[in-house]
Amino acid sequence: MKPENARGVPLKDEDLKTGKVLTTEWRVKADYAWDCGIAIGRYLDGLKEGKIMATRCRRCRRTVVPPRVFCEWCFKPMDEWVEVRDTGRVNTFSVSFYSWDMTPLEKPEVPAIVEIDGCSPGVGFMHLLGEVGDNLEEILRRVKVGMKVRAVWKPADQRTGAITDILYFKPEEE
């Protein structure tokens, strides 16, 4: 039966910790100062002012967020900036019990894709939902795909021009 006598020496986590096997560590300093450019620059400026800025292509009749200077469908420059509303509908969501580096969370986070009102159908961005409960059962009871939500902003003086200027999206009565 193929494959035969495959190689590979498995180790246990302790082997690395107890020094049964030699190891060496390296903390790379990989620092960057990314140029935001035209589209994302204006987008982050807008967030600082409590606005969600989108761009619109007239030929494709598309208003999209996050904004870009080109329409990737027809490859022409976008025609105009459009301020869209800070409300929308949940396209999909999940309930995360782990942080970005797999440390368990006491209170679960609720990531979601929010379709933003004022953009083309199905167009939105990823953010977190809030005020929807802090255990799985309650969250699954209160959060539904298609549900209307509204952005909750940081106070103006604490906003820096970042996606985190929006704290989360909370449910909105119909």
Next chain:
Amino acid sequence: MAYQRVAIVGAGITKFVRRAQETGKELAAQASKMALDSCGMTMKDIESVSLGTAPDAFDGVHMKGEYLADGAGATRKPFMRSFVGGGSGVYAIIHGWYHVASGHFDTCLVVAEEKMSSTMPHPQAAFNTIYDQFTERPLGVNLLWIFALEMNRYMQVHKIPLETIAQVSVKNKLNGLDHPCHQEGITPGPHLTVKDVLESEVMVWPVYRLMVSPVSDGAAALVLASERVAKRMTDKPVWIEGVGWHLDTSYWTNRDLYYPRYVEYAARMAYRMAGITDPRKEIHVVEPYDPFAYKELHHLEGLLLADKGEAPRLLEKGVFNRDGELPSCPSGGLLGVGNPISAAGTMKVAEIFWQLRGEAGARQVARPVKRGLAQAWGDLMQVGTVVVLGR
């Protein structure tokens, strides 16, 4: 048809393990040696090397392709790395196919390697860096989010119960027990049931722990040869009849995740080249990419091997079992064998290679097989890479 016909003549693989003592170079060398020995070739017979390996952030070496070069036998040879995220494991074969089909070379060694265990504090932390630094990374996103969001969308649109999706884990993890290289500890035992899967820890709902393929170290390799050389090397060459790959927009939050159009376009490209008009009849065994349980069903629909939303029902009818009409993931897949990302894709191509030659032993599917398909997926729900093989 102006290009040379190309066949796979040899395959090699290492065990998939959670933490390997070997360096990435040593893993690549072990897989390459097995592939060459399996068809009685040496590096003198190899004219070019195509390496597939995923983010440098895992092995912890910048320009990882260069670091791995002497592990892939590339010293003083034409050597090129290709990188399409998780799809690299199958794309590296497509890349190798172009090396030979274009007439540049008569042989090409395809090597795929991944050593995720070097990443601290946890390999998942490296996945945070695949997200857009301006609009997504500040949210503290981890890889499971995007899968859970897609899985939930797929389940909602087609009303698929969790129990059905859990069956994929059971099928693949039990299949994986028959694979000599399967990773220890990822399958509780031969008695695994849907109930066990749904009682495992909820990590990022609706993804349960036993629905996620493990983090792994491992390597796999294949030897490609032109028709002239292949016929000299083996009496059972497996022809690369179709190759296809497509990349969708990176604005993944502007597309509906319930259906992988990029996989469909990649499959159509490969089918057109292989002269396949009715894939559901002409493909006899398939290895779709299954990093998460739902993803196998999601990809079977993208590969046009099931209508949209139909894959779960075919699963329940046993169509995708090893003794079914269209065996899917007979190897055990990423869920059952392990997921060293790019090496996992190449493991799938190797599985189809062994199945078509009738050498899969305990994993050999019941029905006769003449044509098989291997597929990988990658990036932000964005790239499909497909290879159609035939005897």
Next chain:
Amino acid sequence: MRERVAIAGVGCTAFASVSPGSSYRELTYEAAVKAYEEAGIEPKDVDSFVCTSEDFLEGYSISDEYCNDQLGAVLKPAQTIPGDFLHSLAVGVMHILTERFDVVVVQALSKASNMKTIPEMINFALDPVLNRPLDITAYAVAGLEMNRFLAEGKATREQCAAVVVKNKANALKNPSAGYGASITVDHVLDSEPVAEPVRLLDIAPYADGAVVMVLCSEKLAPSLTDKPVWITGIGWSTDSPTMESRDWSEAVAVRLAGDMAYKMAGITCPAKEIDLAEVNDEISFKELQHLEALRLFEPGQAGRATEDGKTSLGGTLPVNVSGGGLGVGHLFECSGAQKVLELVLQLRGEAVSRQVQGAGVGLAQAWRGIPTTSAAVAILSA
């Protein structure tokens, strides 16, 4: 000679030390619009898109995710090659030679200015067990190689400095080169030592920029351009990547890549058949080392030829008339693209103030930089 591949359109942004007004997407978009305009095509006419990038240079993992929208490559065959632009060019050539594709777009860009810790990034490419614990700047590799190159009498220290003087003077005549200067050999020799004998002015400064090119099959070329430039030879190779098992003075991978490209192009005597060359000069001595590995000069002769002006504009074999990396700036993975771009302008006779008269066959050679031994070569002809 098998079927040839044509370059039907080229587009590039300015090459500058910083590019804060554009994001990496906008930089590529600007170059793509120019290239598609020149070839008279739209993204839907393109069969395959080959992008070039390295994760840790861009600052995010799987840079393949973010390469396609700005090329219009949505739901298209697109892939990323972590190599130099010349490696991606080779992929484009292979795609077209299988006759499954007629039009292929190749892209590369540099956002070097966005990296805050470049030496640590280069060091991060060293072996974590055998080299990194020394905690030294990766320019040590260049120092060890240059010292060996000089010790074996391949060239004198002054001849290496003459390369810097020549390339920075050439750059003064290239409007898109940012690092032109009128300096002397002594300026170079007296600059601050970094990894003796490598000094500050021996090292090409970094630059930003993007290049996009449209390749097409021989039969389609007439319908896309009336001034095609033909890729008649392509080759690439890698020597052992480790410090401990490399040849310290000869660029073996460059020789092998060159021979592969010459074989495909049917070139038997490169020194006579190549009219001009754009070769990697990331560190001054590398230009001389690469010229000899490419058989354009006999071993030990490239240095003297540079001093005698043979490799200057107007010489018998002009080298790096664009200014090279020392004059235009080192563009990381996009370096090869700047070299091919120069050859396209020269072979079309559009190089104005720095036109090489009667340029018919040009060579572009790339090296992936410290600490690699990977090289690629392309032969272009009018």
Next chain:
Amino acid sequence: MGKIDRVGRIRTLHGDMGVWHKYTFGLAGERFFRALAEKGVLLASRCEACRKTYLPPKVYCPACFAELTVWAELPPRGYVETYTFLYEDLEENRLTEPVAVAFITFPGVDGGLVHRLGEVRPEEVCSGLEVEAVLAAERSGGLQDILYFRPSRE
């Protein structure tokens, strides 16, 4: 969409790739650095087919993939093949004292080691200089177990 034509409108986002790494030494590295730590000796591995003796040793031959089981201790004396003097550290700070680094080969061996040179005046350093390894008193297993190479004493 217009270009940014005022420096005040330029926006930059600072960030990093927030991972660090813990590496194993591999099968060959484990054996090499254990021998160095415990017995203070350098090992090389031999490929008969290619007639090559690799330093640092490998468990496979990069040229023919043969498994290398013949390992041997090297005489403690090596020779400087090439060297350089570093005037900058990793963070591009100027060094007050240049650091000498060399590639050291050993008789009958393919390869060698890159390491610092110590106890030597810059003008003494030359190709062919015979050197010996100066080992740390307390050895934990790794390249740091060699402090530097110095001109050999006898």
